[in-house]
Amino acid sequence: GGIGGPANPAGVIGSGGPGGTGGLGGAGGAPGVFGTAGQGGLNGHLGATGATGATGTGGGGGGGLPGSFREIFVNNTGLSANEIYVTQIGQTTPGHWSWIDQNGVAHAIDHNAANATGHLTKNGVNYANMSFTLAQAGNLSMPSEFQGGRIFLSMKEPLYIGISSDNSGWAGPNPTNPADPNYSTVYDWYEMTFKNGAVPFGGNTTQVDQFGFPFSFTVTQDSTGFSATAGMTLSRDQVFQQFATTVPPEFQRLVLHDAGGNPLRIVAPRTIQPGALSTWLDPSINDFWTTYHTNQFNYQGPGYTVHGSVDAGDRFVYSVTTTGGSTTTYTMAKPTTAQTFAANGPFVGTGQQGAFLAELDAAFNRGVATSPSQWANVAAYYPTGGRWNNWAQFFHTNSINQLAYGFPYDDVNSQSSVVILGNSQPPTQLSFDLRN
Numbered sequence: 001g002g003i004g005g006p007a008n009p010a011g012v013i014g015s016g017g018p019g020g021t022g023g024l025g026g027a028g029g030a031p032g033v034f035g036t037a038g039q040g041g042l043n044g045h046l047g048a049t050g051a052t053g054a055t056g057t058g059g060g061g062g063g064g065l066p067g068s069f070r071e072i073f074v075n076n077t078g079l080s081a082n083e084i085y086v087t088q089i090g091q092t093t094p095g096h097w098s099w100i101d102q103n104g105v106a107h108a109i110d111h112n113a114a115n116a117t118g119h120l121t122k123n124g125v126n127y128a129n130m131s132f133t134l135a136q137a138g139n140l141s142m143p144s145e146f147q148g149g150r151i152f153l154s155m156k157e158p159l160y161i162g163i164s165s166d167n168s169g170w171a172g173p174n175p176t177n178p179a180d181p182n183y184s185t186v187y188d189w190y191e192m193t194f195k196n197g198a199v200p201f202g203g204n205t206t207q208v209d210q211f212g213f214p215f216s217f218t219v220t221q222d223s224t225g226f227s228a229t230a231g232m233t234l235s236r237d238q239v240f241q242q243f244a245t246t247v248p249p250e251f252q253r254l255v256l257h258d259a260g261g262n263p264l265r266i267v268a269p270r271t272i273q274p275g276a277l278s279t280w281l282d283p284s285i286n287d288f289w290t291t292y293h294t295n296q297f298n299y300q301g302p303g304y305t306v307h308g309s310v311d312a313g314d315r316f317v318y319s320v321t322t323t324g325g326s327t328t329t330y331t332m333a334k335p336t337t338a339q340t341f342a343a344n345g346p347f348v349g350t351g352q353q354g355a356f357l358a359e360l361d362a363a364f365n366r367g368v369a370t371s372p373s374q375w376a377n378v379a380a381y382y383p384t385g386g387r388w389n390n391w392a393q394f395f396h397t398n399s400i401n402q403l404a405y406g407f408p409y410d411d412v413n414s415q416s417s418v419v420i421l422g423n424s425q426p427p428t429q430l431s432f433d434l435r436n
Contacts, residue, residue: 067144067196068104069426073134077155077213077436081135084434085158088142089130089170090149090192097170102132104141109170111163122160122181131158142430144196153215153434154187175210175267176256184258186265188212194426201427204418205231206405207395211266214239214435216400219419222428230417232399236436240266242398247390250276254391269341269391270407281337281364283387288369289334292316299372301359304352320352328353340364341389343408362412365389376413 088100098106113128120127160181162171173182192203216231253274293310308318316332339345347361363369366381367388374380382393392406
C-alpha cells in the first residue's frame, strides 16, 4: 500500500502516495498511513458532559452518482447527534487533497478557508471548517475516488486542521502534544481507499497511532452478496478498564488524561515509548541476534526464500532469493525497540526484501522472531513468557474476529482489520456503529 508523505517541520502532511490495497509486498494492503503531525495551537479543554441522546443514524441515501456509495453512521455513543463530528479528508484526484461535506460533495482543501465565512477558531487561531455533525448529515455518500483517505470522528468538538500555504498538505491531530488544538478532544478515525473501476475498496480501523473510542464498520456490496464487519464492539469504558487490568504496568503510561483526570486516549508504543517501553523489545531482539550468531536463519516466504546469519560485526547479513532464482544480499543493523514498534529504520526495504522485512518486524511484535516456521501460525503469536507488543495483542483480543491494526505491519498474514473488496466496483454501503 502507498505511504503518505511525512510531516514537514511545520507539521503539515505531504501529499504522498494514496493508500494501496496490495498483499504482503511492502506494508501490504493498508490504506495510506500519514506522517506524524507537528505542533498545533494552545491546549484546549473538554467541554461539559452533554445529556444522553437517543440512538440514531446519520447519513444514508446517496450513492446516486456513478461509482459513489452510501455512508451511514449509527450513533450508540450516548451523545446527541449534534455532538458527534465527522471530518473526511482524502485524494479525489491523485496528489490533491479534498474534504467531503455533509452532502457527500468533495471540496479541494484551501488554506484561505481559515479566514472565510463559517471558519473555526481555537485558542485565537483560525482553521478551515471541514467538519459536520451527524445531525447535519443528509443524503450522505462517498465519491467515486477517495484514496489515502481518513474519516475522523470526534466528540463534542470539530477537528482543527491546518492546511499548508500551497494547499499541498494538511496537519492532522497530534495525540501526544498538549499544544495541539485537538489534544483535549476525544477522536478516532477510519482509513480507506477506493477508485471506481481501478482500485478496489479497502478500509480499516486503526490503533497504529492511538485509540480514542471504539467503533465497528460494515462494508456491503449487493451485486456480489459481500458483507464484512470489523472493529470493536466494547464500550469505551470497557476498553480503558480492560487495558488497565490486563496489560503490563509498563504500558499504563500510554494512557493520557485531560486536566480533570478523564481519559482522553491510549497512545500506541509506535508513537511514544516512555520509561521501560524504550527497551521493551530488546530481550527479543537480543535473542534473535544471539541465536543467529551461531545458527543459520532460514525462512520460506511467499515467492522468496531467505538465508542469513549475524556476522562478527553484529550485523544480520541475509540473502533473498526469488522464485526466479535471482539472489540479492543485504545487511541489517540491529534494530532498537522504537524502530521495531514503528517498523522504520532497518525494517524499510523494497520488493521482496521489503516483504521479508515486514514479516520480520511483524514476527518481533508477535513474539515469534526466532521461530520462523511459526510466522504464519496465528496460534503461536504472543507466547506465554515471551516479550512482545502487548498493545497489539490487547487490541487483537478485544476486536471482532481478533483482527486489529496494532502496528504498521499488522496486515502481515492477514491479521489487520482491513476489509478489501475483490473487485473495483463500489460497495453498496459503508456503515459505522459508534460506541462510547
